[in-house]
Amino acid sequence: MKLLYICHRFPYPPNKGCKIRAFHTIEHLAKNHDVWCATFVDDPADMQYVPAMKEFCREVVAIPLDRLRATVRGAFDMAIDETLTEGFYRSRAMRDAIRELTSRIKFDGVVVFSSSMGQYARSIDAGIKIIDLCDLDSRKWEAMANRARAPRSWFYDAEARRLAQLEAELYDAFDATILISKQEADDWIGDRSKLHVMGNGVHCPTNARTGLCETKTIGFVGDMRYMPNVDAVCWFAESILPAIQSREPDATFRIIGRSPTRRVRQLEALRGVHVTGEVDDVVEELNQCQVVVAPLRIARGVQNKVLEALAARKAVVVTSPVATALNAVANKHLLVADDPASIASQASELLRNPLRCAELGACAHHWIADKFRWSQQLGVLDHLLAPSPIAAGCAV
Numbered sequence: 001m002k003l004l005y006i007c008h009r010f011p012y013p014p015n016k017g018c019k020i021r022a023f024h025t026i027e028h029l030a031k032n033h034d035v036w037c038a039t040f041v042d043d044p045a046d047m048q049y050v051p052a053m054k055e056f057c058r059e060v061v062a063i064p065l066d067r068l069r070a071t072v073r074g075a076f077d078m079a080i081d082e083t084l085t086e087g088f089y090r091s092r093a094m095r096d097a098i099r100e101l102t103s104r105i106k107f108d109g110v111v112v113f114s115s116s117m118g119q120y121a122r123s124i125d126a127g128i129k130i131i132d133l134c135d136l137d138s139r140k141w142e143a144m145a146n147r148a149r150a151p152r153s154w155f156y157d158a159e160a161r162r163l164a165q166l167e168a169e170l171y172d173a174f175d176a177t178i179l180i181s182k183q184e185a186d187d188w189i190g191d192r193s194k195l196h197v198m199g200n201g202v203h204c205p206t207n208a209r210t211g212l213c214e215t216k217t218i219g220f221v222g223d224m225r226y227m228p229n230v231d232a233v234c235w236f237a238e239s240i241l242p243a244i245q246s247r248e249p250d251a252t253f254r255i256i257g258r259s260p261t262r263r264v265r266q267l268e269a270l271r272g273v274h275v276t277g278e279v280d281d282v283v284e285e286l287n288q289c290q291v292v293v294a295p296l297r298i299a300r301g302v303q304n305k306v307l308e309a310l311a312a313r314k315a316v317v318v319t320s321p322v323a324t325a326l327n328a329v330a331n332k333h334l335l336v337a338d339d340p341a342s343i344a345s346q347a348s349e350l351l352r353n354p355l356r357c358a359e360l361g362a363c364a365h366h367w368i369a370d371k372f373r374w375s376q377q378l379g380v381l382d383h384l385l386a387p388s389p390i391a392a393g394c395a396v
Helices: 017-029 044-053 067-079 084-088 092-104 115-120 137-147 152-173 182-186 227-247 262-269 282-287 304-311 320-326 340-352 354-371 374-384
Strands: 002-007 034-041 059-064 109-113 128-134 176-179 195-197 217-221 252-256 273-277 291-294 315-318
Touching: 002 017, 002 092, 002 115, 017 034, 017 109, 017 128, 017 304, 017 374, 034 044, 034 092, 044 059, 059 092, 067 084, 067 152, 084 115, 084 152, 092 115, 109 115, 115 128, 115 152, 128 152, 128 374, 137 152, 137 227, 182 195, 182 320, 195 374, 217 227, 217 282, 217 304, 227 252, 227 262, 227 340, 252 282, 262 273, 282 304, 291 304, 291 340, 304 315, 304 320, 304 354, 315 320, 315 340, 315 354, 340 354
Parallel strands: 002 034, 002 109, 034 059, 109 128, 128 176, 176 195, 217 252, 217 291, 252 273, 291 315
Antiparallel strands: none
16 A cells, blocks of 8 residues: 655654654554655754664655744634644645645555644545544643643633634544553543554564672653653652652652753752753663663653663553553552652562562563564554454454
């Protein structure tokens, strides 16, 4: 089949959540289909990787995205009762590029990643049109509204309501809608006959250190511009780490990830907090951590950061929404806690018991290797693109 894949962020290198999912999806589709890719590039440094993506795609249309102008467009759309999300990614250059592609190529199928990019595929004539919403962004904005104060909460709430309407419209416009987990699907309101679940996978690293680690270091990995990550590390550093240090004075907190905001950088003023910024090898950073935490209070979908830590044989403490999305078994694959006292207690106990960390890490690694291979997760697309997708039985 000739497939057009449309995504909001250039998928290479696959070093953050949405890019990881997009890259592995393209890689998987390219094994059996001819793939064309249309994508925005929000980091000029990523332009150097266009040739790398051409190893998987017949053509790559990479449209530069000016974040400042995109923000202005998003704000304008919000002012006229549209979504900020669609406005941010609204681009005449992208629309013209896709129109040019579809004028000379008859695509058998279109796969769109994220609600923000659905606007570019609605009018395309193709045999099957699939949208991968991944997370329900409307619920994410709703969660942010519940945590914020006015007037910011009003802004978040408005975006949540408009995105919910957009998600419903996209569901009607596409032949199949994909979500990343059963948890996301359970939150879907309305008809489910075209709804499917496709999780994320992970590659188990070969350079993960096995055995005991006694560094008293607690790690967090993630994109440090992303608001839920910023909220998580600030909450942990300010409200949880002091309780851990009262029991384990040598405990440190290592925040690993690109583009830390000023708010995150300011955390280094606290005792035992280190902010790395972007690193060359996340696994080597994880090797220095005895415990990894994902204290996310705003959490939707499957957290790649957690999959990677589990695959790297780390003992991990997460909040309930993170564990539920993974269908993980508490106290077997990872530890689960939601309030500061419980998280501090779990992390402190692990810092005192390196053998328990090693046991948890080994069990988690085997579980991830068995259940979270990319080929397993992405098989849903194979069913949807088969001649009789309904017979494949992958609807929720």
